[in-house]
Amino acid sequence: DGGITQSPKYLFRKEGQNVTLSCEQNLNHDAMYWYRQDPGQGLRLIYYSQIVNDFQKGDIAEGYSVSREKKESFPLTVTSAQKNPTAFYLCASTGRTGGNYGYTFGSGTRLTVV
Amino acid sequence: GIQVEQSPPDLILQEGANSTLRCNFSDSVNNLQWFHQNPWGQLINLFYIPSGTKQNGRLSATTVATERYSLLYISSSQTTDSGVYFCAVPLNTGTASKLTFGTGTRLQVTL
Numbered sequence: 001d002g003g004i005t006q007s008p009k010y011l012f013r014k015e016g017q018n019v020t021l022s023c024e025q026n027l028n029h030d031a032m033y034w035y036r037q038d039p040g041q042g043l044r045l046i047y048y049s050q051i052v053n054d055f056q057k058g059d060i061a062e063g064y065s066v067s068r069e070k071k072e073s074f075p076l077t078v079t080s081a082q083k084n085p086t087a088f089y090l091c092a093s094t095g096r097t098g099g100n101y102g103y104t105f106g107s108g109t110r111l112t113v114v
Numbered sequence: 115g116i117q118v119e120q121s122p123p124d125l126i127l128q129e130g131a132n133s134t135l136r137c138n139f140s141d142s143v144n145n146l147q148w149f150h151q152n153p154w155g156q157l158i159n160l161f162y163i164p165s166g167t168k169q170n171g172r173l174s175a176t177t178v179a180t181e182r183y184s185l186l187y188i189s190s191s192q193t194t195d196s197g198v199y200f201c202a203v204p205l206n207t208g209t210a211s212k213l214t215f216g217t218g219t220r221l222q223v224t225l
Contacts, residue, residue: 031210031211035213040217041217041218042118042202042215042216042217042218043200043202043213045212045213048210050207050208050210051209056210058212059115088155090157092157094209094210094211096211099206100162101206101210101211102159102162103149103157103159103213104159105156105157105158107154108155108156
């Protein structure tokens, strides 16, 4: 079945460490996204990518970095510069059919700073 | 940017009851999406509804773009309907569609 795989499901990070969250899709979608969700809040866009080797900042990109070396993969690095990284991180991809962008989300990674 | 507000923030229903969730947006939009996030965090796309009404089983959605709101109706609610319902406004750019989410309505359906 086609879908998005995020790993790990749970991640614990010490202060000052960088961590990388994995996101892989086998939907042949061009665009991929990273969203952050805090308790009781909606999702906010961190980064997105429309094509291999290209990515754009979203609304809250500070303290994060991404790469898009393959169409299927869009890893997110949470750097030590991110002041409050504890959150639920969701990866998504879209396939475009006419004017309709069908969103598929992964099951998320819950990151906790210890 | 566009502001998206949802109401009510929390809703508790007995199984079998009906409910209406509301989404207001601050500017004109070309489209609107509704999502359901289950208690384990998985987000599922429910409706892609720029205007008019769509129905899918016990769920239906109506968007009145000229008045800047959308409604999600849940009829004969079941415990599996529990979770958080989000509306989101897309901003399409090239092959990407960036979403601005509301803060959600948390629904709990009890027996």
